[in-house]
Amino acid sequence: MNDLSAPLGIAIPKASRRRWPIAMIFVAAVSLVVMVAVIWAVMVDDPLGGQPVASARIDRDAARTGGNAVSVVGVRSGSGEDLDAADDIAAAAPPGTAEDDGDDMIAAVDQPGSGAALPTAADARAMPLRALDELVEEGRFGQLPKIGADGTRPLDAYARPVPPIVGASPKIAIIIGGIGLSQSGTQEALRQLPAEVTLAFAPYGNSLDLWQGRARQDGHELLLQLPLEPFDYPDNDPGPHTLLTTLAPEQNSERLDWLMSRLGAYVGVMNYMGARFTADPAAVEPMLRTLKDRGLLYFDDGSSSRSRTLEIGRRLSTPVAGADLVVDALPSDADIDARLAQLEQLARTRGLAVGYASALPVSVRRIAEWTRGLENRGITLVPVTATLAAR
Known part of the structure; x- marks a missing residue:
């Protein structure tokens, strides 16, 4: 039936057309996008966001x-x-x-949130993931670092480059020890800490090759922790192959070889405990001579006021560096924050400050949070090798 065939007086109903409000369509689309994003964030374990x-x-x-x-x-x-x-x-x-x-x-790539610009092809420098063939030799227990035929030291080859733009700004170096002992703790340290933080690996950890590769891929400099004799040894035992003041230099040398073979692309070593050992020049000197001959630096964590390592190292021309303070001597949020503030003050006064902390969850969390605003406060975070030229 149409308008021509319909009886007079009877109106033909018009077909209705449903109209969708534009606002409703927009809200539905936005909701769908948000839902997909939430599902992706929940289902995909990717802290770097891809x-x-x-x-x-x-x-x-x-x-x-x-x-x-x-x-x-x-x-x-x-x-x-x-x-x-x-x-x-x-x-x-x-x-x-x-x-x-x-x-x-x-090429060194900065962690998200570190505040540093990514290096360009012009200023990027090689950062080996693992030890270079020309900088290792076979030892009694595995590969040992050595100075290359062209004079290149492992200290130089594995160092993280510091941009020249840093200039004379106040600098802080942070070294985190105990890496490699706890799988979850190591993973969190790598996830949270910026690349400028130096990581010190314990020699007893599992999967050290894996963690070393990940740390180097993120751009970190590495140290190897050496177990050294404390005053209350053996009641307080740092672990197997601890260097002792009661051993002959040849015996400590053998233990040192075992320890140095546990890691690859590291710039130097540091003490783990060792208040008695580092206070004894007769024990310290052979160790520091070996490190110099192998092109490595020695870092003192600053936990013992009796340590002679920096004094003896400078006399032997061994590259040495030391912590100004232990950041997490009291491992609480408030105490760590206070120590970090103290580090900042030292950096502004002296131009450089060095802090050491263990890979405790609270330490990693507070240090990671602190580093995010460091550049805005006019201070540059640098790796441990940068402290050698600054002192």
Whole structure:
């Protein structure tokens, strides 16, 4: 029936057209996007938010001749899954690149929130993931660091570059010890701490190769902790292969070789305990001579006022550095924050301050939070090797 065939006086109902309000459609679309984002955040374990990680190979010959020294050899998603196994770290470099020939390098990439600009191809410097073949030799218990034929020290080869723009600004170095002992604690330290923080590995941890690779990939400098004799030894025992004042130099040398073979791409060593050992020049001097001959630095955590390591190290021309204070001597939020404020004051007064802390959850959390605003307060965070030139 239409208007022509319908009886007079009977109106034909018009077909209604349903109209969707534009505002309702917009709200529905936004809700869908938010729901997808929430589901992704809950279901995907990716603390970096999928941030890509790029591996770059450094051509030393090209660098010397002024050519293009940096080439990308692999890009990784940054998700937790591809970093949970050592095989995944090795898989970061495709066949025929740096990983295959042992010359596995990355350009230093700053952690999110560190406040530092990413390095460009012009100023990036090689940061080996593992020990370089030319800087190791076979020892009694495994590979030992050595100075290369061209005079390159492990201290130089594995150092994190400090941008020249840092200049004369106040600087602070933070060293975190006990890395590698706790799997969860180590993972949290790597997740939270910026790349400028130096990580000290205990020699007794499991999966040290894996954690070393992850730490180097994030741009950290590494130290190896040496168990040294405390005053109350053996009631307080730092662990197997502890260097003792009662042992002959040859015996301590053998123990030192075992300890140094536990890690690869590290710039030096530091004490774990050791108040008695570091107070004895006859025990300290052979150790520091060995470290100098192998191109490593020695870091003193500042826990013992009797330590002679810095004094003897300077006399022997061994690269040495020391902590001005222990940040978490009292491991509470308030005490750690107070010590960090004290570090800032020292840095402004002297130009440089160095702090040491253990990888306790409270220490890592407070230090990570503190570093986020450090640059805005006019202070630069630097690795431990930067303290050698500043003193």
